[in-house]
Every structure is written in structure tokens, then in C-alpha cells.
Amino acid sequence: MTAQIIDGKAVSVKCLDKIAAEVAKRTAENKRPPCLAVILVGDNPASHVYVRNKKNACEKVGFRSLSYEKSADFSEAELLALINELNNDDTVDGILVQLPVPDHIDSQKIIERIRPDKDVDGFHPYNIGRLAVKMPLMRPCTPKGVMTMLAEYGIDVKGKNVTIVGQSNIVGRPQALEMLMNRATITVCHTATKDLPAEVGRADIVVAAVGRPNCIKGEWIKDGAVVIDVGINRLENGKLCGDVEFATAREKASYITPVPGGVGPMTIASLLENTLEAAKLHDK
Ligand code: GUN
Numbered sequence: 001m002t003a004q005i006i007d008g009k010a011v012s013v014k015c016l017d018k019i020a021a022e023v024a025k026r027t028a029e030n031k032r033p034p035c036l037a038v039i040l041v042g043d044n045p046a047s048h049v050y051v052r053n054k055k056n057a058c059e060k061v062g063f064r065s066l067s068y069e070k071s072a073d074f075s076e077a078e079l080l081a082l083i084n085e086l087n088n089d090d091t092v093d094g095i096l097v098q099l100p101v102p103d104h105i106d107s108q109k110i111i112e113r114i115r116p117d118k119d120v121d122g123f124h125p126y127n128i129g130r131l132a133v134k135m136p137l138m139r140p141c142t143p144k145g146v147m148t149m150l151a152e153y154g155i156d157v158k159g160k161n162v163t164i165v166g167q168s169n170i171v172g173r174p175q176a177l178e179m180l181m182n183r184a185t186i187t188v189c190h191t192a193t194k195d196l197p198a199e200v201g202r203a204d205i206v207v208a209a210v211g212r213p214n215c216i217k218g219e220w221i222k223d224g225a226v227v228i229d230v231g232i233n234r235l236e237n238g239k240l241c242g243d244v245e246f247a248t249a250r251e252k253a254s255y256i257t258p259v260p261g262g263v264g265p266m267t268i269a270s271l272l273e274n275t276l277e278a279a280k281l282h283d284k
Contacts, residue, residue, distance in 0.1 A: 218248020
């Protein structure tokens with residue numbers, strides 16, 4: 001079997017078009033455009049690219065965006081004070097602090113300072129907790145984007161065996177909660193997992209979120225499985241690749257996401273959806 005490619009870029013364009021139409025409707029109703037504040041501390045080159053992409057996407061759909069680019073010596077206290085200011089600014093709907101932050105800043109403290117109704121990343125324990133009890137408010141962007149993409153391709157997760165490789169707060173854990181909310185049977189793998197190839201081999205749907213190039217081997221994939229690759233790894237030759245060995249996995253899977261052009265664009269689409277949702281909350 002040669003898998004059909006899941007075109008995340010195309011799905012994201014569709015999401016962005018829908019958001020832009022809603023922004024135009026808001027303008028016609030004399031409502032303000034949604035506003036996202038993006039904060040970047042330090043000079044991580046990948047973070048600069050991600051933040052630029054987020055700002056460009058805001059512009060495309062007609063959002064207002066505020067950008068705070070601070071040097072690596074910006075203190076934790078200064079960052080908390082900036083978040084306080086944005087929390088209290090009624091014209092700001094969403095606040096995003098790009099991760100990772102420099103070592104002298106406690107990222108969990110930062111995440112917990114953002115008001116949950118402005119936490120468009122969905123990382124605040126309040127938002128993770130709401131997702132855990134099937135009453136989501138702000139849903140973490142990458143796992144949400146994966147669910148949107150699967151739905152767009154008519155792939156129902158209900159009753160499926162889903163193996164998630166990776167247990168991060170950003171992807172693996174909230175992805176498990178998203179899948180469980182949609183009645184999948186979930187397995188979450190990590191470095192203490194005894195037999196990773198066997199866990200992957202049982203899966204109807206595999207979500208790889210490890211951050212190590214080609215670490216999920218194509219030969220592990222069950223015939224006809226759906227493969228979602230969240231990894232974005234830069235190789236020494238400058239090329240991007242995922243966590244899954246793409247060419248061999250494609251010969252086993254029914255559907256597979258490419259890197260780039262798969263999950264990546266969906267993360268941004270979800271961020272904009274969350275910001276629009278936050279603006280709607282703040283209308284009232
Ligand atoms: N770093 C890697 N992924 C993300 C994300 O989704 N949001 C933020 N804020 N930082 C990240």
C-alpha cells in the first residue's frame with residue numbers, strides 16, 4: 001500500500017480562509033479584530049522563525065498582532081510584569097510566550113501567569129484540566145490541529161488504537177486527552193516504554209512527537225495505519241525531516257503527513273482559531 005498524503009498546508013489554508021471571513025464579518029458589525037500578543041525572549045533561531053510565521057498568519061487573516069522581542073537577559077520579573085500588563089489590557093485577546101525561554105526563567109511560572117481566557121496556547125493547567133474533563137476552553141494548538149486534519153480527511157478516531165510517541169506537555173499529553181475525548185483507545189510511549197516497535201505496530205493511528213529525526217521506523221507501522229508526524233527536525237544538510245522514516249512508512253500506511261507541510265501549518269491555524277474564540281469570549 002502507498003499512503004495518501006495528508007496535506008496539512010491545504011487544510012490550514014481552508015481554516016485561515018474561514019477565520020478571515022469571520023474577521024470581515026466582525027468588522028462589518030463594528031467589532032474590533034482579534035488581537036494576539038506574541039512574546040519572544042532570547043535568540044533561539046527556530047523560535048524566531050516560528051514567531052515570524054505566527055505574526056504573518058495574523059496579518060493574513062486581519063488580526064491585530066503585538067510583538068515583544070526581548071534579549072536573553074530579560075528577567076523573569078520583567079516578563080511576569082509584561083504578562084500582567086497584557087492580562088489587564090482589554091484590547092488584547094491572546095497572549096503567547098514562545099518556548100523555550102532562557103534557563104533563568106521558570107517556564108511553568110510564566111504559563112500560569114497568563115490569564116486562562118487569553119492562554120491561546122492552551123498550556124495553563126486550567127485549560128489542560130478542562131480538556132481532561134471533556135470541557136475544553138483553549139485547546140493546545142498542535143494536538144487540536146491534528147484532530148482538525150484527521151476530521152477533514154474523514155478519519156474517525158472512535159474505537160481506534162492510537163499510539164502516541166512522546167509525553168510532552170505541549171503535544172503528547174494533550175494529544176492523548178484529545179484522542180480520549182473522541183473515544184480512541186490510547187497508548188502513550190516514552191523513554192521507559194519496554195517495546196516501542198510493538199506499541200507502534202499495534203496502532204491504527206500513530207502520532208509521533210519525539211523530536212528525533214527518523215526514529216520511528218517504517219517497518220514498525222501496521223499495514224493500513226494512519227501516520228501523523230509532529231516532528232520538525234533540521235538535519236545537518238539544512239533540510240527538514242520528521243520523526244518518522246517517511247519513505248518506508250509511506251509504503252505501509254494508508255495516510256501519512258509529510259514534513260514540512262503536514263502538522264506544522266495546522267499548529268498556526270489552531271492558534272488563530274483560539275485567538276478568534278478568545279475574542280468572542282471577550283465580546284461579551
Ligand atoms: N514552542 C514549540 N511549540 C510551541 C507552541 O506551540 N507554543 C509556544 N508558545 N511555544 C512553542
